[in-house]
Amino acid sequence: MAELKITVNGQHYQRDVAESRTLAQFLRYDLGLTGTKIGCEEAECGICTVLVDGMPVDSCIYPVWKAAGRSVTTIEGLTQGDELHPIQRQFIRHGAVQCGFCTPGLMMTSCALLEENPNPTEQDVKIALKDTYCRCTGYTSVIQAIQSAGREMQGLPPLPVNDPEVSEPLRVISRSVMPQEAVEKVTGAAKYTDDYVFEGMLYARTLRSPLPHARILAIRTDKAKALPGVRAVLTYEDVPGENLHGLVYRDWPVLCHDVVRYVGDAVAIVAADSEDIAALALKLIEVDYQPLPVVADPIYAHSPEAPILHPNHPTGNLLKHIKVRHGDVERGFAEADVIVENTYRTPTTEHAFLEPECSVGVPKGYPGHDKLTVYVGSQIPYQDRNQIARAMGLPEEEVRVVGTLIGGGFGGKEDIAGQIHVAMLATVTGLPVKMLYSRQESLIFHPKRHATIIKIKTGARRDGKLVAIQAELYGDGGAYASLSDKVMTRATTHATGPYEVPNAQIDCYAMYTNNVPSGAFRGFGVTQSAFAVEQNMDMIAEALGMDALELRRINAQRVGVTTATGQLLRESVGLLETIGDVQQDMYAHHNGSGFRWAWREGHKAYGWGVACAYKNTGLGGGAPDKSEAEIEAFEDGSVEVRTAAADMGQGIAHVVAQCAAEELAVPYEKVRVLLCDTDRTPNGGPTTASRQTFMTGNAARHAAIALREAFTQYAAELYDVSPDSIRYEEGLLRTNGKAVEVGEIVKHMKAHGVQPRTRYEYHAPATQPLGTGGDMHFAFSYATQAALVEVDTETGEVHVLKIVSSTDIGRAINPLMLQGQIEGGIIMAMGNCLSEAFIIEEGKPWSRLLARYKMPSIKHTPHIISRLVEDRASAGPYGAKGVGEIPSINTTPAICNAIYNAVGVRVFSIPVDQDALLRAMKAGQKAVYTAWQDVK
Amino acid sequence: MKLWESYHIPSTTSEALALLERYQGQARVVAGGTDLLVEAKAETHAPFVALIDITRIPELMSLEVSANEVIIGAGATHAQIVKHPVLASRATCLVESCGVVGGPQVRNVATLGGNVAHALPAADGTTSLIALDAQAEVIIEGQRRWLPLKELFLGPGKSALNPARDLLVRFRLALCGTRQASAFKRIMRPQGVALPILGCAAWVELDETGQHFASARVSIAPIGPTPARASEVEAQLVGQPTDEATIERVAHWAQAALHPRTSKYRATADYRREMIGVLLRRTLGLAVERARTGQAIPQGVGL
Numbered sequence A: 001m002a003e004l005k006i007t008v009n010g011q012h013y014q015r016d017v018a019e020s021r022t023l024a025q026f027l028r029y030d031l032g033l034t035g036t037k038i039g040c041e042e043a044e045c046g047i048c049t050v051l052v053d054g055m056p057v058d059s060c061i062y063p064v065w066k067a068a069g070r071s072v073t074t075i076e077g078l079t080q081g082d083e084l085h086p087i088q089r090q091f092i093r094h095g096a097v098q099c100g101f102c103t104p105g106l107m108m109t110s111c112a113l114l115e116e117n118p119n120p121t122e123q124d125v126k127i128a129l130k131d132t133y134c135r136c137t138g139y140t141s142v143i144q145a146i147q148s149a150g151r152e153m154q155g156l157p158p159l160p161v162n163d164p165e166v167s168e169p170l171r172v173i174s175r176s177v178m179p180q181e182a183v184e185k186v187t188g189a190a191k192y193t194d195d196y197v198f199e200g201m202l203y204a205r206t207l208r209s210p211l212p213h214a215r216i217l218a219i220r221t222d223k224a225k226a227l228p229g230v231r232a233v234l235t236y237e238d239v240p241g242e243n244l245h246g247l248v249y250r251d252w253p254v255l256c257h258d259v260v261r262y263v264g265d266a267v268a269i270v271a272a273d274s275e276d277i278a279a280l281a282l283k284l285i286e287v288d289y290q291p292l293p294v295v296a297d298p299i300y301a302h303s304p305e306a307p308i309l310h311p312n313h314p315t316g317n318l319l320k321h322i323k324v325r326h327g328d329v330e331r332g333f334a335e336a337d338v339i340v341e342n343t344y345r346t347p348t349t350e351h352a353f354l355e356p357e358c359s360v361g362v363p364k365g366y367p368g369h370d371k372l373t374v375y376v377g378s379q380i381p382y383q384d385r386n387q388i389a390r391a392m393g394l395p396e397e398e399v400r401v402v403g404t405l406i407g408g409g410f411g412g413k414e415d416i417a418g419q420i421h422v423a424m425l426a427t428v429t430g431l432p433v434k435m436l437y438s439r440q441e442s443l444i445f446h447p448k449r450h451a452t453i454i455k456i457k458t459g460a461r462r463d464g465k466l467v468a469i470q471a472e473l474y475g476d477g478g479a480y481a482s483l484s485d486k487v488m489t490r491a492t493t494h495a496t497g498p499y500e501v502p503n504a505q506i507d508c509y510a511m512y513t514n515n516v517p518s519g520a521f522r523g524f525g526v527t528q529s530a531f532a533v534e535q536n537m538d539m540i541a542e543a544l545g546m547d548a549l550e551l552r553r554i555n556a557q558r559v560g561v562t563t564a565t566g567q568l569l570r571e572s573v574g575l576l577e578t579i580g581d582v583q584q585d586m587y588a589h590h591n592g593s594g595f596r597w598a599w600r601e602g603h604k605a606y607g608w609g610v611a612c613a614y615k616n617t618g619l620g621g622g623a624p625d626k627s628e629a630e631i632e633a634f635e636d637g638s639v640e641v642r643t644a645a646a647d648m649g650q651g652i653a654h655v656v657a658q659c660a661a662e663e664l665a666v667p668y669e670k671v672r673v674l675l676c677d678t679d680r681t682p683n684g685g686p687t688t689a690s691r692q693t694f695m696t697g698n699a700a701r702h703a704a705i706a707l708r709e710a711f712t713q714y715a716a717e718l719y720d721v722s723p724d725s726i727r728y729e730e731g732l733l734r735t736n737g738k739a740v741e742v743g744e745i746v747k748h749m750k751a752h753g754v755q756p757r758t759r760y761e762y763h764a765p766a767t768q769p770l771g772t773g774g775d776m777h778f779a780f781s782y783a784t785q786a787a788l789v790e791v792d793t794e795t796g797e798v799h800v801l802k803i804v805s806s807t808d809i810g811r812a813i814n815p816l817m818l819q820g821q822i823e824g825g826i827i828m829a830m831g832n833c834l835s836e837a838f839i840i841e842e843g844k845p846w847s848r849l850l851a852r853y854k855m856p857s858i859k860h861t862p863h864i865i866s867r868l869v870e871d872r873a874s875a876g877p878y879g880a881k882g883v884g885e886i887p888s889i890n891t892t893p894a895i896c897n898a899i900y901n902a903v904g905v906r907v908f909s910i911p912v913d914q915d916a917l918l919r920a921m922k923a924g925q926k927a928v929y930t931a932w933q934d935v936k
Numbered sequence B: 001m002k003l004w005e006s007y008h009i010p011s012t013t014s015e016a017l018a019l020l021e022r023y024q025g026q027a028r029v030v031a032g033g034t035d036l037l038v039e040a041k042a043e044t045h046a047p048f049v050a051l052i053d054i055t056r057i058p059e060l061m062s063l064e065v066s067a068n069e070v071i072i073g074a075g076a077t078h079a080q081i082v083k084h085p086v087l088a089s090r091a092t093c094l095v096e097s098c099g100v101v102g103g104p105q106v107r108n109v110a111t112l113g114g115n116v117a118h119a120l121p122a123a124d125g126t127t128s129l130i131a132l133d134a135q136a137e138v139i140i141e142g143q144r145r146w147l148p149l150k151e152l153f154l155g156p157g158k159s160a161l162n163p164a165r166d167l168l169v170r171f172r173l174a175l176c177g178t179r180q181a182s183a184f185k186r187i188m189r190p191q192g193v194a195l196p197i198l199g200c201a202a203w204v205e206l207d208e209t210g211q212h213f214a215s216a217r218v219s220i221a222p223i224g225p226t227p228a229r230a231s232e233v234e235a236q237l238v239g240q241p242t243d244e245a246t247i248e249r250v251a252h253w254a255q256a257a258l259h260p261r262t263s264k265y266r267a268t269a270d271y272r273r274e275m276i277g278v279l280l281r282r283t284l285g286l287a288v289e290r291a292r293t294g295q296a297i298p299q300g301v302g303l
């Protein structure tokens, strides 16, 4: 410790500060300025950016002593009194804030740019923000927000907001209202789990297996326990209840006992007075391992010689064999005039949500906590509670899970991370315990998108009609089941593409291996199958000499079609319209000069490619799907909606608020939302399967309708009027020329002991399990996209210049934020196609640094033209269906089809490898079967 | 977890050397920390006992331009170099290579000295310094001296400097004069680590007529284990006409003569060989044009 002099946001500090502190740690943990976020500590993501003497730096690797005598500006310093900075205002206005975790970094970097250049071009913005990542927005809105802020700073009118066109907007529904907590997110006041601090809190760390498969012979914790400052060291013996968790199959040990099954498996946990002591303690725990043979890939896993990883699983390493049978494929192929058959490969990919996992456990009896409580940013709070309770040997009512803000999830925050561990440590030590994963730990630990091998055969008649599809999929489920069963089921049932296919035979093998577990990831298996299906479609079109969009139009699902799982589509199938939109916008690109699929300019080759997609909304498959919401009105006319439906940035909070405001006719600003507290909010179910808008939107809407009816009943009696005469508008209830504020009614109700509060449990329309025919899902969203790519024929480098998209989402509840879902989904999918692969070598992750896993940065952002189709789903709230996943499904095949059209080489393995692509072009080969991860 | 224990900010080289001496091999020199601290994060060894921050030593922070020469302190940041107007026009390849390292946050702290001292075979700033025939002033075992930059490199990640004892002080290089110019380009891939598949810096001097190469210096990396000049390629250029045919022929020749290797998750040898040709064509062509017109505006900075 020595005395540091530093100025932060204009305030001078002179205090003892540890020499080992980084600037980020000093700001967050010493000064409590938690607006500055930490995402990687590798100078990679840029979200920790602050200004030192006006210059942006990554505070995560900037030693605080380097800043001695200097002036630091953080997000908290942007606001002048109550007045938002133009950057803050414009980020909100343009919808550039989703989960908000990257927002402080993006804004600080922008701030430095605008100080130098208030009129930045798009290129200037891309240069300045090149290494400041956002995983949610897709950057388009960010670029506009920055340009608008620059204009506002010069007294010029800001740019118009890119609000998509929608049909029949209602009073609040289909209006781009401001998302909940947007102001908190742009000012740095928003609290994510690591921003919570409790008096006396301890810090926890996890000891993880360094081996992919090994027997544990002994664990010795004495030395670690003896280290001063260590409060608890726990192993499998200390799990009070069942030492297993898992969302579908309970096969994942809380702490490993006899065997470890992947690099990253948890073996012991430590709580100590500081993170440094906890880290030191981990090094003192001795574990004797006997290495076991490693099952490194799913095909080997299926072979008889592979060791069995879960002896209790009845089908060995085969977690599940999933089948779709429809018609008679042999007869179908016999009718075919053209057949294409190919094998595709997709790698394991990582969510890279910018907020690493964090949980805080608070023991029962700690002030303000009458039961064991876990604070966590999780996608499924009620299931967390259930899993914590079982492992702790407690009834569920004795556990409370409080959802904090989530810095992105995308499916990667559904499984248990540290929730049970902090519950154990808090209980044993009697103190609050925080467990924050480092980025590097997050990378190796959490379930990923499945690597797949997809062999697929497509047959069509000369007139373009598809006659049969046969496919075999292998999915690498990794060490534990997680959601593999469900994800691979979706990959299988969607393997016909969004088409009418009379004969289909699809087999999928979800396998256990010693790789990192695979689970949910935006697109839920359909991202993988679409990569294969949609390239086969283009090959059929080529073989038939048919336009690629025309082929899709001929086969497109429409009302009256029966899917391969036996579901008759009765409504809300907007695919044809999306195809038409995309064709129009693609043609418009060439305004008048005639559309071309491909052309050359010098050594650059250009090509368009298209692909279609569909994705179910909701759990489906016979799973009971329900969501509950509660609404309460207050004397001041405000309303609170309560539901445990996680908002990881996608925006369920504003969706439920809009539903409530619409039905109660109160101003949107008067609606508050309380999410995810198992003691105070009813169960909204998991945030998965693009289900929340549909499910919890409906629950909130019905709860609001019930509350409105209660008002009407009460007011009718109070004023002695007919209930039919009562109208609602802008927070007022009108009847017979009288206007009463809703708050007045609330006062009356309360005075008479009537609670102005309603709850509604919404049950989705019934669905059928796979294999039984009927409705496997209650709604599907549809999309078509076209990609325009540029391939440098000298280097093989691929750039996506433009994406044209049209998406049928039933209804846009909040058009601007929905646009953000689409743009963000597209950019995420570009990463899937062009840059991302989580590499595991014989069970050992190579991608254990963010520096080794490149997601798209702002510089990759193409021009996106996106249109909405609103083919209403009758059971959806105001006709809405899911949007979370659909935009990230067809971008990958659209790009690959475009590459083929541009240079005549088909890419069967992603991410696209410029090295292999160039070599194929030079050698005159028409196919590339390897990807970047195969460069060895 | 903490990556270091003590942090020192000396204000002279002798103070820095004394601190290093005091810690007897347990302290490390740090500049921007963008290599050192990121690597420390990747490894799981114990924290550094002490870091000696050299970025407040005036001698290491200077950037002095004289008539034909520039002296760049080892602690000069990439951002400082990129923004320097004289370097932009007269040491263009250095600006172009420093301009593609990281994003603004990294360039604002990452130093040229750190890039060199890290001694990777394909560090971008280093590639250009080699083509500019830079000299480096070092203090090794307490002895201060100038030496040709390339003599600093012993192997991948290994330099003649002991990071717990020695200092890199500054660089010296000649600025481009009439009929001289340089250019840098690199090939990246969107996956994996932020190091080029291949980088290439070219410096040329034209004869009085402007029609022939009077002399040339080329550095292509990574080819060998350390940064080095491609002297065989240079020899092919000298005396030849500065037309497309020469460049094409030399590019071809170099593709056959140089032997790049395959490196895991970066590039195959075949691809790199192709890129040798592409980069030579692109950089030589640009450098010749700049030398002819006397106009050099850096390209690709920040991208």
Ligand SMILES: Cc1cc2nc3c(=O)[nH]c(=O)nc-3n(C[C@H](O)[C@H](O)[C@H](O)COP(=O)(O)OP(=O)(O)OC[C@H]3O[C@@H](n4cnc5c(N)ncnc54)[C@H](O)[C@@H]3O)c2cc1C
Binding pocket: A042, A043, A044, A131, B028, B029, B030, B031, B032, B033, B034, B035, B036, B037, B038, B054, B060, B074, B075, B100, B101, B102, B103, B106, B109, B110, B111, B112, B113, B114, B115, B116, B117, B118, B122, B123, B124, B125, B161, B163, B166, B167, B168, B169, B194, B195, B196
């Ligand atoms: C996101 C990101 C992207 C990057 N992209 C690129 C890229 O595209 N191309 C590229 O080439 N590099 C890249 N780098 C690497 C890095 O930024 C550079 O190598 C940088 O120049 C190192 O300088 P530094 O000041 O940060 O060095 P430090 O990390 O402080 O030091 C590096 C090494 O040099 C020693 N050292 C530093 N200064 C001295 C001195 N004066 N005397 C003696 N020893 C010294 C240190 O002890 C250490 O061993 C990237 C880094 C990051 C984080």
Ligand code: FES
Binding pocket: A037, A038, A039, A040, A041, A042, A043, A044, A045, A046, A047, A048, A049, A058, A059, A060, A061
């Ligand atoms: S760059 Fe600092 S946290 Fe990622």
Ligand code: FES
Binding pocket: A096, A097, A098, A099, A100, A101, A102, A103, A133, A134, A135, A136, A137, A354, A407, A408, A649
């Ligand atoms: S809003 Fe940018 S990462 Fe979530």
